[in-house]
Amino acid sequence: MFPAAHLTGKVNYVGVNDRKTHLFENMWPLPHGVSYNAYLIDDEKTALIDTVEIGQLNHFLKKIDSVIGNKPIDYLIVNHMEPDHAGSLAQILLRYPNITVVGNKKTFGMIEGYFGIVPKKLEVAEGHTLNLGHHKLTFYMAPMVHWPEVMVSYDATEKILFSADAFGTFGTLDGGVKDTELDLDKYWSEMRRYYSNIVGKYGSPVQAALKKLSALEINMICSLHGPVWTQDIDKVVALYDQWSRYEAEEGAVVVYGSMYGHTEEMAEVVARGLSDNGIKNIVIHDVSNSHESYILSDIFRYKALITGSPTYSNELYPGIQNLLHKLETRGVRGRLFGYFGSYTWAGATLRHFESFAERMKWEVIGSPVEEKMALKADATQALLELGKAMAERLKQTE
Numbered sequence: 001m002f003p004a005a006h007l008t009g010k011v012n013y014v015g016v017n018d019r020k021t022h023l024f025e026n027m028w029p030l031p032h033g034v035s036y037n038a039y040l041i042d043d044e045k046t047a048l049i050d051t052v053e054i055g056q057l058n059h060f061l062k063k064i065d066s067v068i069g070n071k072p073i074d075y076l077i078v079n080h081m082e083p084d085h086a087g088s089l090a091q092i093l094l095r096y097p098n099i100t101v102v103g104n105k106k107t108f109g110m111i112e113g114y115f116g117i118v119p120k121k122l123e124v125a126e127g128h129t130l131n132l133g134h135h136k137l138t139f140y141m142a143p144m145v146h147w148p149e150v151m152v153s154y155d156a157t158e159k160i161l162f163s164a165d166a167f168g169t170f171g172t173l174d175g176g177v178k179d180t181e182l183d184l185d186k187y188w189s190e191m192r193r194y195y196s197n198i199v200g201k202y203g204s205p206v207q208a209a210l211k212k213l214s215a216l217e218i219n220m221i222c223s224l225h226g227p228v229w230t231q232d233i234d235k236v237v238a239l240y241d242q243w244s245r246y247e248a249e250e251g252a253v254v255v256y257g258s259m260y261g262h263t264e265e266m267a268e269v270v271a272r273g274l275s276d277n278g279i280k281n282i283v284i285h286d287v288s289n290s291h292e293s294y295i296l297s298d299i300f301r302y303k304a305l306i307t308g309s310p311t312y313s314n315e316l317y318p319g320i321q322n323l324l325h326k327l328e329t330r331g332v333r334g335r336l337f338g339y340f341g342s343y344t345w346a347g348a349t350l351r352h353f354e355s356f357a358e359r360m361k362w363e364v365i366g367s368p369v370e371e372k373m374a375l376k377a378d379a380t381q382a383l384l385e386l387g388k389a390m391a392e393r394l395k396q397t398e
Contacts, residue, residue, distance in 0.1 A: 002062035004040065005177045007228060008220065009158045010134060012040045014048075014063040016056040017172040024084075024170065028197050028293045032186055033172035036084055037224045039162060040067050041155075044133025047075040047102075049153060049162050050224060054087035061095070072096055075122070075130065077137070078103040079164040080150050081110040085224050090115045102130060104141060106149035124151075140212060142166070144205035146198060152213070159219040166209065167236045169226030170194050179227045187226060191236070193297040194225065195243050200300065200330040206244035210237065243300055246333040250394050251281025251302035255295055256309065257288060257317030263308050263342045265375045266383055270306055270340065273387015279394060287319030295323060296330070303397060304336040304365070304390050307353065311343040316352050324356050336397075337362040338390050340369040340383060347372070365393045 005013040015037035024030050036052035038060065046068060052060045064073075073096045078086060081103075089111065093099060101111065101119040111117055124130070130137045135157045142150045145166055153162040169191035176182045199206065221229040221236065229236050254271050258264040264286065271282050283298045299305055307324075309317040316324070337357050341349025350368050357364050366389030371379040 002059060003066045004063040007039070007177070007222070008160070010042045011155070011158060011160060012042065012067045013177045013222075013228065014038050014040045014060065014067065015173070015177075016052050016059045016063070017174075018053065018056060019172055025198075028170075028193075029291055030170060032170060032190060034170050035173045035225055037222065037226075037228075038085075039222055040064060040073075041132055041135050042067055042071075043135050045074040045131075046071060047077055047130070047132055047135075047137070048073050048092065049077045049222075050079055050085045051076070051088035051092055053084045054091070057088045057091055060088060073099050075099065075132075076101050077130075077153055077162075078107050078111070079153060079162060080147060080224060081107060081114070082147060082165070083114070086111075086114070090117060093117065093119055102139075104139075104149060104151055107151075110149055142205070142209040142212075144202045145209050146202050146205075152209075154213075154216055159217050160222055161213065161216065161218045161220070162222045163224075165199065165224050166206070167191075167221050167226075167229060167240060168194055168223040171226055173227065177228050178230050179232045180230055182227055184227070184232070189297070191226065191239065192243070192300060193293055195240070196296045196300040196330070197293045200243070200296070200332070203244040203246060203331070203333075206240060210241055210244070246300075248303040248335070249281065249301055250279070250397065251283070252279055252304035252306060252390060252394065253283050253285065253295070253298045253302050254306045254308075255285045255287060255320070255323065256307065257320045258286065259310055259317075262371070262374055263310050263317075263340075266340050266342060266369070266371065266379070267308050269375070269380055269383040270308070270338070270387045273384040274391050275387075276384070277388045277391035279391045287317070287323060292323055292326060296326060299327065299332065299335070304338070304394055306338040306340070306386070306390060308340045308342075309349045309353075311341065311346065311348045314346070314348045316349055328356075328359065332360070335360070335362050336365050336390060336393055338365050338368070338386050340371075340386065342371045342373075344373055363393075365390045
């Protein structure tokens, strides 16, 4: 027997842990693994809320069996169709041929597109309810948080929000499932990294969803990744509110690319200028060593970004260019921006950084610095002044 975890009332956690996958979506590192969460309500009518990634099917089915045995499942509620959650959908339909799939209009188009299946279905829209007996579920649409078909399900009986990917984190659930049962230290930074890389583009839809759901009394949030939130609900909602408005803490991220160490030296001097003028939260990233998911997470956290690059074939260093592209894709707003560059025979970095800042509508702080070949005294002083200017501007945002 592979036991499920009882949450409250007739609600059970039947999710699974993945400690084998190294890259989430084949892009984002998983040093602490990831959980794929699903939930089973064993009421007069049984309802399975989402499924799991197909490679975890065996453990998933064992957990379902530990709750209901040979009892049929009446409803499969699909809050989100991304394959890490809907990957086992076809197998569930084979195992429970009389099951009714509950989703919205966009859900069923995706089911047919992914699996070639037109299931027995119950199509729901905003505010529709489903009575399971003791538990009553109401459905709210949350498009683009972070796919167009996303909806959330609210159990009015136990005041549980089944929130799809919202409020999720990277990291496995090691023994416990609820936040009260776990050491949460690793989850806070992993939640920000999850948000900034997966949901980060969709600040406005997240704000719309938060506003819509603010009237609900919520005692438990059951996300599709990470802990079940009970005592920390206010904190996780506040974090999503902050990140979706692109608000940030006082601090600076200094990011550079460097082939032979000269641009790296420039980054160190800028950081010294920040520190000498009272900024303690300073993070330095070499794009060749730091995975972009961690850089993006820090940029979501801190207000200032200072970037440096050598001229590379009349362009920016490729790692810096890729990072700027990802920031544009996510539409990050309201950052303070400074920049510097180096070159050997023809400098091109400053005009590329300037163009990026204009496209992002970011405030440029201080005077950009460009050095030819090795770092010299004049450029060193200019870099210290750039750090100072950014520190003074950060103090004005308090």
